[in-house]
Amino acid sequence: MKRRRVLGILLAVLGSTAAGSLAYPLLRFFAPPARDNKAKSISIKKSDIRLGEAKEIVFNNNPVIVINRHEKGFVAFSKVCTHLGCLVEYDRGLRKLVCPCHAGTFDLDGNVLSGPPPRPLPVIPVKVEGDLVIIG
Amino acid sequence: MRYILSLLIVLTLAPAAMAGYRETFQREFLSKPWAGGPIVEKSACIECHTSDIMKPAFRTIPDEWQGSWHALNEVSCHDCHGGDPKDTSLAMSHVRGFVGKPKYDGVPGYCGKCHIGIMKTYLESGHGKTLKAAKKGPNCVTCHGSHGIQRATIDIINEQSCSRCHSYERAKVMKQALFLTEKKIGEIRSSLKALKNEGIYTAEDEKAVFSTEAEFRTLFHTIDVNLVKDRTDEFTRKLDNIEKTIQSTFSELKVRKNFSAFLTLVFAGLAVVVALLTATYKE
Amino acid sequence: MWKKIKDWIEVRLGLDELVRTQLREYRVPKNVNIFYTLGFVAVVAYMIQALTGFFLLVYYVPHSEHAFKSVQDIMTKVPYGWLFRQMHVVGGNLMVIVLILHLLAVFFMGSYKKPRELTWVSGGLMLATVFLFCLTGFLLPWSQLGYWATTIVTSMPAAFPYVGDFVANLLRGGDHVSGPTLNRFFALHIALLPPILVALMGFHLFLIRRIGISSSPFGESGEESGPWVGYRHEQYHGQPFYPHFFLKEVFMCMVYLAVMFFFITFMPTFFAPEDANIQADPLRTPAHIRPEWYFLAPYQMLKLIPNKFLGISVQVIFVAVFLLWPFIDTREKKNILKRPFLLTVILCGLTLWAALTFWGRY
Numbered sequence: 001m002k003r004r005r006v007l008g009i010l011l012a013v014l015g016s017t018a019a020g021s022l023a024y025p026l027l028r029f030f031a032p033p034a035r036d037n038k039a040k041s042i043s044i045k046k047s048d049i050r051l052g053e054a055k056e057i058v059f060n061n062n063p064v065i066v067i068n069r070h071e072k073g074f075v076a077f078s079k080v081c082t083h084l085g086c087l088v089e090y091d092r093g094l095r096k097l098v099c100p101c102h103a104g105t106f107d108l109d110g111n112v113l114s115g116p117p118p119r120p121l122p123v124i125p126v127k128v129e130g131d132l133v134i135i136g
Numbered sequence: 137m138r139y140i141l142s143l144l145i146v147l148t149l150a151p152a153a154m155a156g157y158r159e160t161f162q163r164e165f166l167s168k169p170w171a172g173g174p175i176v177e178k179s180a181c182i183e184c185h186t187s188d189i190m191k192p193a194f195r196t197i198p199d200e201w202q203g204s205w206h207a208l209n210e211v212s213c214h215d216c217h218g219g220d221p222k223d224t225s226l227a228m229s230h231v232r233g234f235v236g237k238p239k240y241d242g243v244p245g246y247c248g249k250c251h252i253g254i255m256k257t258y259l260e261s262g263h264g265k266t267l268k269a270a271k272k273g274p275n276c277v278t279c280h281g282s283h284g285i286q287r288a289t290i291d292i293i294n295e296q297s298c299s300r301c302h303s304y305e306r307a308k309v310m311k312q313a314l315f316l317t318e319k320k321i322g323e324i325r326s327s328l329k330a331l332k333n334e335g336i337y338t339a340e341d342e343k344a345v346f347s348t349e350a351e352f353r354t355l356f357h358t359i360d361v362n363l364v365k366d367r368t369d370e371f372t373r374k375l376d377n378i379e380k381t382i383q384s385t386f387s388e389l390k391v392r393k394n395f396s397a398f399l400t401l402v403f404a405g406l407a408v409v410v411a412l413l414t415a416t417y418k419e
Numbered sequence: 420m421w422k423k424i425k426d427w428i429e430v431r432l433g434l435d436e437l438v439r440t441q442l443r444e445y446r447v448p449k450n451v452n453i454f455y456t457l458g459f460v461a462v463v464a465y466m467i468q469a470l471t472g473f474f475l476l477v478y479y480v481p482h483s484e485h486a487f488k489s490v491q492d493i494m495t496k497v498p499y500g501w502l503f504r505q506m507h508v509v510g511g512n513l514m515v516i517v518l519i520l521h522l523l524a525v526f527f528m529g530s531y532k533k534p535r536e537l538t539w540v541s542g543g544l545m546l547a548t549v550f551l552f553c554l555t556g557f558l559l560p561w562s563q564l565g566y567w568a569t570t571i572v573t574s575m576p577a578a579f580p581y582v583g584d585f586v587a588n589l590l591r592g593g594d595h596v597s598g599p600t601l602n603r604f605f606a607l608h609i610a611l612l613p614p615i616l617v618a619l620m621g622f623h624l625f626l627i628r629r630i631g632i633s634s635s636p637f638g639e640s641g642e643e644s645g646p647w648v649g650y651r652h653e654q655y656h657g658q659p660f661y662p663h664f665f666l667k668e669v670f671m672c673m674v675y676l677a678v679m680f681f682f683i684t685f686m687p688t689f690f691a692p693e694d695a696n697i698q699a700d701p702l703r704t705p706a707h708i709r710p711e712w713y714f715l716a717p718y719q720m721l722k723l724i725p726n727k728f729l730g731i732s733v734q735v736i737f738v739a740v741f742l743l744w745p746f747i748d749t750r751e752k753k754n755i756l757k758r759p760f761l762l763t764v765i766l767c768g769l770t771l772w773a774a775l776t777f778w779g780r781y
Contacts, residue, residue, distance in 0.1 A: 007413045018402045025499035085343025086350050100253025101350045332696050333688055337491035392501055393684055400680035407673035414666040
């Protein structure tokens, strides 16, 4: 009967180890994910980008293009093409964004016009305050 | 009970035998994907080009294309040649945008419909200028081939190929300049594949690698060794960053493996203890 | 203080009495063997599936555009998401294995015979429910593997004339597997199937306790007394359920968990080949499409029989015979070793199943 006692203790120890090693992951699993450090917004002067021109900036470690569109105002997109990740270029004449790798083209709302990209370009929120353009 | 069952069997088998005559139904059903065999999308181009009326030289084109990198990425005949693959009679009509085979010096513009960036650098390079001036010299197809095009590798630069036009010396220097970066890209790709097979989300890194590789290869099409050497550092830095995240994911996988190995041991231990405990209750 | 609480509860719930009469004084036959524990292991396996399934639900997004990414995020970003996902994936497969072993054990020990026909039928229905769980769950990660396996399996009902296409379309919510399919499979997987399974499980367990567990025809002679004329609750004089038999069940559960974590550690991709990590693409059929291993045999059979309707009819008949088996095999004799013909037929059937499964892989 002494053996049974020893085994019982062993069972309790191992059992609580098992329970603990499943409970800890569970706690981590349900704990809210660490929020990304909110990227600081970037502001540039309105006068830096003339009508129909674009400016490239690095926002949150990602290449972003800010365009001052005719009639529709400022807009900012991630430059990473949704097809295979090359960086799209702004074509001022055509008023389009074109990817150099496989000729994916996007309009100035980010929508796919032609080529292989499966999704529109991600839009980065832009606000115009006074003579500043605030990105993010 | 047994009678009811046998009745049931007979009742279900009878229409089964009748269904044997419904050949239309069968044919329709056999064409469904699960019946085996891949589903091939019908293309007027391929149908005609594989048929007997086609000139033998043109008949092999679909086969060459089938094994190509383009085919693998679903770039089909009409994506380059235009035309309408869904309409046999108008498949090769210029009205439907059919362009057929480009002129020798028209090839860069042809491929450049999609490969814009590469075309731009090529046209500015020695190769491109020669083609423009002399209407001969290397165009895209000279090195890459056409219908059977494969994924480009550094091995396209080789003595046999380059010395068709000029001595291999300078090309060799270029190959050496490219070698390390290309090798690194290859290694990163295979690591990413390994991670992907473990269920890890790699799409973002894959895109970063592709973008870096594409940019690097675009640069190489200038065939300017000094430019490549100058900018190699920049590419190495980009690739190193990707490699770092890959390494940390691999070590994360190791941690996971250790953790579940630990759980295996704990439960195996529990099984042993419970088995011993059961033995004490034998009497 | 502790005693006070205990007493308070005892007065109101009578737990001690419950444990004494239902666990300690409840006895199982002397000749129970290790296969008797498989039913309990299956219950525990299902509980693990239910729990891990609930955990996954916290981060999973049931939409064809987001499902794949959300599963990859569970595997990559969510802390320990990989653990619960792997437990769910590996557990799902192991559970099917446990059920099949349970089924075989019950069959070979003749436990389905009078008066336990209903126990067998409810068990068969539970197996069918679990297969539905597997079918619906396989699609949810929206991977190439699941997408094409589902395409194959949901096409199988199309073999019925007239209603076939309708049934197949009803299953898929359209002509082919698409977004709506994912949503209805999701609804089935998490909302409809669990209560069905739990209800069947309750009925199954109720019957076992009501009639008494069946004694095995092997080992020391079975204790079951006399023919079943009226209702009778079988009383045994063998070992107490608790702790003797219960410990054996716990032992098997620990083995089950150890095997599960063994798979997760050393063969993490065993149940998730390459195509499981590529997002579903309705326009691109992978080179080798095939259903999950437990559907391979019927799939291969359907491929082999040239007349599809005959093929599917054979399978329907097979399922009907399987479900109604206790009403077909009504002989009282339990020991299958004394019935060489039945034994041969069954062993041939099993070999055929294994052969078809193996063949279906290629």
